[in-house]
Amino acid sequence: MSQTIFYNSQCETIPRDGLEQLQIERLQSTLNRVYRNVVFYQAAFDSHRVNLQKLKSLQALRDIPFTTRQDLQKSYPYNMFAVPLRDIVRIHSTAGTAEKPIVVGYTRNDLRNWTECVARLLTAAGITEHDVVQIALDYNIFAGGFGFHQGAEQIGATVIPASLTTSVEKQIMIMKDYKTTVLITTPSHAVNIAAGIEDMHVHPDQLQLKLALFDGEPLGDQLRRELEQQLHIALTDTYGLTEVMGPGVAGECHARQGLHINEDHFIVEIINPKTLQPVKIGDEGELVFTTITKEGFPLIRYRTGDITSLNPQPCACGRTFLRMAKVTGRTDDLISFRGVGFFPSQIEEILTETVGQNPQYQIILDRAGGVDTLEIRLEVSGKFPSIDGIRALETFLEQLAKRIRTVLDVEAKVTFVEPKSLQVAEGKGRVLDKRPGY
Amino acid sequence: MLRILNLEAGYGLLHILKGISLHVLPGEAVAIIGANGAGKTTLLKTIAGILRPRSGTVVFNKQEIHRESPEKIVAGGCSLVPEGRHIFSTMTVKENLLLGAYHRRRKCTAADIAASMEEVYDLFGILRERANQLGGTLSGGQQQMLAIGRALMSKPKLLMMDEPSLGVAPLTVRDIYKTIARLKQNGLTILLVEQNAQMALAVADRGYVFETGQIVLEGTARELSDNPEVQRAYLGKDYQKINE
Numbered sequence: 001m002s003q004t005i006f007y008n009s010q011c012e013t014i015p016r017d018g019l020e021q022l023q024i025e026r027l028q029s030t031l032n033r034v035y036r037n038v039v040f041y042q043a044a045f046d047s048h049r050v051n052l053q054k055l056k057s058l059q060a061l062r063d064i065p066f067t068t069r070q071d072l073q074k075s076y077p078y079n080m081f082a083v084p085l086r087d088i089v090r091i092h093s094t095a096g097t098a099e100k101p102i103v104v105g106y107t108r109n110d111l112r113n114w115t116e117c118v119a120r121l122l123t124a125a126g127i128t129e130h131d132v133v134q135i136a137l138d139y140n141i142f143a144g145g146f147g148f149h150q151g152a153e154q155i156g157a158t159v160i161p162a163s164l165t166t167s168v169e170k171q172i173m174i175m176k177d178y179k180t181t182v183l184i185t186t187p188s189h190a191v192n193i194a195a196g197i198e199d200m201h202v203h204p205d206q207l208q209l210k211l212a213l214f215d216g217e218p219l220g221d222q223l224r225r226e227l228e229q230q231l232h233i234a235l236t237d238t239y240g241l242t243e244v245m246g247p248g249v250a251g252e253c254h255a256r257q258g259l260h261i262n263e264d265h266f267i268v269e270i271i272n273p274k275t276l277q278p279v280k281i282g283d284e285g286e287l288v289f290t291t292i293t294k295e296g297f298p299l300i301r302y303r304t305g306d307i308t309s310l311n312p313q314p315c316a317c318g319r320t321f322l323r324m325a326k327v328t329g330r331t332d333d334l335i336s337f338r339g340v341g342f343f344p345s346q347i348e349e350i351l352t353e354t355v356g357q358n359p360q361y362q363i364i365l366d367r368a369g370g371v372d373t374l375e376i377r378l379e380v381s382g383k384f385p386s387i388d389g390i391r392a393l394e395t396f397l398e399q400l401a402k403r404i405r406t407v408l409d410v411e412a413k414v415t416f417v418e419p420k421s422l423q424v425a426e427g428k429g430r431v432l433d434k435r436p437g438y
Numbered sequence: 439m440l441r442i443l444n445l446e447a448g449y450g451l452l453h454i455l456k457g458i459s460l461h462v463l464p465g466e467a468v469a470i471i472g473a474n475g476a477g478k479t480t481l482l483k484t485i486a487g488i489l490r491p492r493s494g495t496v497v498f499n500k501q502e503i504h505r506e507s508p509e510k511i512v513a514g515g516c517s518l519v520p521e522g523r524h525i526f527s528t529m530t531v532k533e534n535l536l537l538g539a540y541h542r543r544r545k546c547t548a549a550d551i552a553a554s555m556e557e558v559y560d561l562f563g564i565l566r567e568r569a570n571q572l573g574g575t576l577s578g579g580q581q582q583m584l585a586i587g588r589a590l591m592s593k594p595k596l597l598m599m600d601e602p603s604l605g606v607a608p609l610t611v612r613d614i615y616k617t618i619a620r621l622k623q624n625g626l627t628i629l630l631v632e633q634n635a636q637m638a639l640a641v642a643d644r645g646y647v648f649e650t651g652q653i654v655l656e657g658t659a660r661e662l663s664d665n666p667e668v669q670r671a672y673l674g675k676d677y678q679k680i681n682e
Binding site: 018052087 | 441443444459461646647649652653654657661664666
């Protein structure tokens with residue numbers, strides 16, 4: 001195995017006892033800070049009778065209450081910030097308007113740490129200053145594009161902010177002519193590109209591409225193998241979520257045996273989502289993060305809803321950070337679609353406001369030509385506003401799709417079906433996910 | 439080199455340090471900044487063994503020292519330059535320095551100690567000139583140099599300094615900090631307590647911010663200097679407030 005290259009070897013190979021000291025110091029100062037500066041945490045700690053002076057070990061973190069997605073949504077927009085707004089230099093947010101998005105603020109130091117975290121995982125993936133990195137991710141209010149961009153620039157790579165708005169043909173043209181060596185995108189867009197390469201009769205060997213990094217959606221094993229074969233490249237998985245930081249939370253090294261978590265910035269726990277008790281190390285459960293360096297938007301025991309497990313065994317690459325397995329599922333019904341996460345309840349809310357109470361609908365996710373598709377089938381009912389003529393019907397459906405796009409930033413196709421034709425039960429049956437690998 | 443976990447200490451009923459955890463790596467300079475009464479001096483006194491902690495551990499060079507006596511701690515390689523200097527004003531500069539090497543009196547030869555004294559004189563030329571003058575007749579800055587020199591005479595591995603800029607003329611403060619930077623370059627590990635945050639962060643690698651006996655912020659010196667909260671509270675960059 002080739003020799004490991006580190007971005008910051010002092011941090012990434014820190015002995016476990018040194019790391020533990022660092023974590024407890026940073027945890028204590030973070031807790032002291034949030035207790036002083038964030039009303040939510042002050043109330044939460046007080047109501048759980050948490051005495052911060054008694055928090056003397058990392059295990060004692062268990063006595064501190066969890067923070068949930070709902071807590072963050074209730075604090076919309078700025079109530080979870082631990083610094084005044086004038087100290088915030090960047091804002092990102094999660095999707096949604098009806099069900100409140102989560103707004104995340106970064107201070108200058110937060111941006112610097114974020115950049116470092118991304119630079120580390122890019123380096124771990126094998127990217128150096130000699131690489132040409134094409135970033136086909138959205139550069140918008142979601143954190144993905146900017147996160148990877150900063151990190152790639154930091155390590156000195158040549159960065160092409162291709163973004164997702166560029167057509168597949170143009171992406172492939174850039175890839176071929178600009179001699180891209182690394183592609184950073186979502187799995188579904190990579191499928192598009194792979195299909196496009198075939199259509200345009202470009203042989204993968206005509207490209208300089210050697211590596212792809214994925215963000216936004218879980219990467220299925222089968223899809224991974226297919227893409228590796230189609231594009232003649234190695235794939236590296238990363239993990240990150242906007243609430244915690246964005247990309248940069250964890251990433252695979254060249255050993256590709258799990259994703260190293262940047263533990264000098266985050267304390268990670270796995271809990272049983274039902275009992276909320278910690279599980280045995282190595283067992284599967286819900287991933288919980290505590291940020292220990294963030295100034296603007298610190299999170300204490302944030303329940304991510306992602307199901308995974310931790311591997312404490314030392315890694316061949318020499319990094320001492322724990323590894324997390326690929327996320328295998330969710331504790332809730334969050335749908336991950338082209339890098340955007342949304343809940344069925346958010347769709348229902350939009351339908352309710354346009355067509356009235358209790359809409360009968362089904363959400364169908366599929367993949368056509370390598371692209372994720374979202375279809376919403378809606379039962380016609382007597383309660384609908386009167387629609388006469390095909391023209392009016394089309395306008396109505398278009399408006400509905402437009403509303404979904406405005407609120408959730410996802411492209412959906414809305415169709416009508418016969419009354420009572422959808423035999424869907426409440427809850428999970430409403431979502432039909434036909435995408436391979438899900 | 440130094441690893442402190444959940445340290446609590448105080449005076450009588452006064453609870454000053456409320457669970458302090460921090461570490462200093464070999465060769466590092468670490469600054470502790472904070473307002474008056476935040477517990478910075480109490481921390482140094484507790485590490486030096488002058489004050490007994492109520493709970494928590496202080497590990498220095500892999501040995502627990504929080505139950506040791508001050509003289510043992512000095513002999514172990516951890517010296518304090520106290521706030522207000524505390525030099526012996528009725529003794530000469532040379533005698534003050536010799537006392538700093540007191541714990542080495544049986545372990546080392548006179549030549550060793552003389553060599554150490556030469557090193558101190560090289561560092562602070564003024565002390566050589568005033569070697570036979572009484573300590574009390576020196577200026578504030580010179581006394582501070584003498585206090586640092588005295589601590590260095592014990593051949594410390596970790597040098598703790600409590601407010602070396604206090605009561606010293608601004609120009610001399612610059613000299614003292616230049617010397618601190620030089621000591622660090624020579625490989626000495628330094629734990630520095632300062633209200634003059636700008637000076638301290640300029641020489642330090644990392645820092646901790648104390649507030650009422652707790653650490654509320656830690657990070658590299660650059661991170662702390664860039665932190666707007668630190669800038670407002672300790673670096674005097676509060677001009678924006680006037681407009682708001």
